Amino acid sequence: MNLVSRVYETAKWQPDKTAYHFMGKDTSYADFDQSVSMFASALQNLGIQEGDHVAFLLGNTPHFLISLYATMRIGATAIPVNPIYSPDEISYILHNSDAKAVVALDALIPLIEKAAGAFPSIGHYIICETSPEAGEKLAALPETLKTKVLLFSQVITTGRPDFQPVPVDENETAVILYTSGTTGHPKGAMLTHKNLYSNARDVGDYLGFSESDRVVATLPVFHVFALTVVVNAPLLKGATVLLIPRFSPQDVFATIRKEQATVFAGVPTMFNFLYQYPEGNPEDFQTIRLAISGGSSLPVALLHNFEDKFNVRVSEGYGLSEASPVTCFNPLDCDRVPGSIGTNIINVENKVVDEFGDEVPRGQVGELIVKGPNVMKGYYKMPEETAAAIRNGWLYTGDLAKQDEDGYFYIVDRKKDMIIVGGYNVYPREVEEVLFAHPAIVEAAVIGVPDQDFGEAVHAFVVLKNDASLTEEQVRDYCAGKLAKYKIPEQMEFLDELPKNTTGKILRRSLKTHIGVKSPR
Known part of the structure; x- marks a missing residue:
């Protein structure tokens, strides 16, 4: 069984059921x-x-x-x-x-x-x-x-x-999803038919999806979170996908009300915009049985504020492209734990290990690793990166986590240096390499800083050549033709030099102390 054959069968046993709704039109x-x-x-x-x-x-x-x-x-x-x-x-x-x-x-x-x-x-x-x-x-x-x-x-x-x-064959590659890479180029995660089908099936079972569900799809469907949670899992279960071309609070609320939506999934930025929308009220979410947050950590204060305003429970999970993507989710049959990514979903095992791959005691921080039928077969044309990521059948996520005595997992820190802007991953090096290519820039470093609307923003530190002069706007204009909009630095500091250790490595953590301390140039 795979996703294609499942939809093919669904069309036979419920041909008139709406598969998706788009711009006022139902398609069976x-x-x-x-x-x-x-x-x-x-x-x-x-x-x-x-x-x-x-x-x-x-x-x-x-x-x-x-x-x-x-x-x-x-x-x-x-x-x-x-x-x-x-x-x-x-x-x-x-x-x-x-x-x-x-x-x-x-x-x-x-x-x-x-x-x-x-x-x-x-x-x-x-x-x-x-x-x-x-x-x-x-x-x-x-x-x-x-x-x-x-x-x-x-x-x-x-x-x-x-x-x-x-x-x-179920082990043939169905989809290659390109993820931002620490090497400056994205890596293509090869997901098999088995990977996609198993995760859609297990997520659908875990979340109780049924043919009566009507799932809001305002997350970008080319992103792995949306691909599984609001496209493949609903279609596998014979549910209806409510496609919204682009996110806006007005369109989301209108769609939920008019189409009697039962499931909404979004990244924290979306929940924040919905919460801040002046015309939003509890009636807008009264048909929603399940609100899902993923893509990055949802601030606990926002979680509580959203739930209080709309009278709906928000459940968080965890995933990554290399795992198709979901590995953890807060159970629906008991109280969820704010700040936690939940427990193992069906057929997937998560574990927190030390640098030797040995499991650490409960409550201790280590690297989160994952095993299951959802784990990718590898990176396209990158055997060395594949060998580093998948060891003895376990996918090493690079995320630091801990597990409590009840089996709930918590992400303590993200992959080193990664920035998440509105649910999208931005690796500093890919931005830095663009900055380094500018003829007037001699050094550059990028970090993430808190942003009220998008969770994080890209903050750049730039060192110019002695005789050079650049404005923030000129740097952003230069980046515009080379980077997606969300990767372009929102904030910038021009420094005389970047802080480094004795080996010349840039001290990223120290950069935060330089925010607001600009060079006279």
Whole structure:
């Protein structure tokens, strides 16, 4: 059994049940399955075969759901990519992933026109229309590109509605998710059909998902948290996914009220914006049986404030891309523990160990490691990184944690130096390397600082060459073409030198004492 075959079966036994709702329109499981069949067949017609890689530059639209399940249906591998990444970031992933086709938003047509020549392995760009101008933009493309750039609406009509799923071994790679890397480049976590199916099944069972649930999907669906919790798990259980194109408190409240939503999942930033929204009231969440927070730690004060205002229990869990992602969650059948990430979910084991891999006593801090059918097969084309991350069947998360006497886990500190901005991971080195490339910058270091709205913000410390002069705005403008918006430093200090130890290593913890102490230059 896998996700594709499960949806295929659901379409047979409850064909008229709504699979997803988008922009005022319901789509049944039968219609969804037919669209998946047609697009899968159409991809084969374009030469995409079992084992090939297809990248998605898509947001929260039906195109993503159809593309994901169609790609898996032919045994190809899906590569979800954040469409708001910078051209450099997108370019790296497309090259590294060996993508043979790209399914993209029409807003990216100018980028495709500019960069298509740099990707000779990509045979087709399939454009998803989200605006009336899509056809006109395609018509204006050079003749050399018109055979490679196609409209999704036209491609899907070439497929067969009776196309049967290709039999795929459960250990074959279904999805490669690129995670920010401490080496300056993201790593592609290879998740198998077994990984995805087992985690969706176990999360769905743990959270009590059923066909009567209506799950709000305002988290970006290309992110692993959303992929499992608000897409795969609900579809596996025959529930309804309520797709919201982009997060806004007004749209979330309106969707919950109008569509009688039963499950809401978000990152702490979303909970904060919903709590702060002046027009929010308890009635807005009265149909919600389960509110889920993940992506980063939810401040306990915000948790209590949100629960008091909306009369709903908020439950936290923990996960990471390499584990498909969920490993821990607060149980629903007993009191949850504020500040805790909960206990082991079904079929997954978490353990806190010392530097030798030996389990530490309860209450003692160590590294959190994970074992289960959800753990990735490895990083794409990175055997050394894979060997370092997976040892004796255990995934080493790099997160410091502790476990109490009742079996609840607590994250004490995150992976060294990582910054989480609104639920997105930012590793300092990837920002620092961009800063270092500026001709006027001689040194740079980046840390995370508290931010009221997004949990954390990127704070940069910059040392300029003696004869150089730069403003904060000039540095941000420089970063804008090379980094996603959330990775661009919100705050900045210009220092004469960075604090270092005797070996020349930058002392990141000491940098916090320099905040607000700017160089006269």
